[in-house]
Amino acid sequence: MSQAQDSRNILFPEPLMFEDVAVSFSNGEWQSLTYAQRHLYKDVMLENYGNMASLGFPLPKPPLISQLEQGAEPCTEDTQDWEFPSCSYPGE
Incomplete structure (x- = not known):
């Protein structure tokens, strides 16, 4: 095990x-966000995924990122089948 892998195991005992x-x-929450808040969300989610990938965490690309x-x-009528985030719709 490399030193980097060993330090990740100490910091994050669970995957x-x-x-x-x-x-x-x-x-409903998504619909109440402003354009700027939605844009910030997208930037932060893409950056979080990129940071995790750059650290060498073995993670598949979530449908959200794709x-x-x-x-x-996310959270539009066309994305009801997304695995993440879990959007809720009236009548579900």
Whole structure:
């Protein structure tokens, strides 16, 4: 085990997941955000994922990241099947 891997095991005894550092919103919460807040959210989620990947954490790319990279927004009627964030919709 390399020194970097050993230090990660000390700092994070359990595997760190993207969901551990990500923020999710309900559909209603997402709709109440301003354009600037939505843009900031996208930037922060992409940066969080990039930071984790650069540290060597073995994590698959979440569907959220793929969609954000393509310019899509979470929590819209077209994204009900996203695994993360867990959007809630009326009648569910």
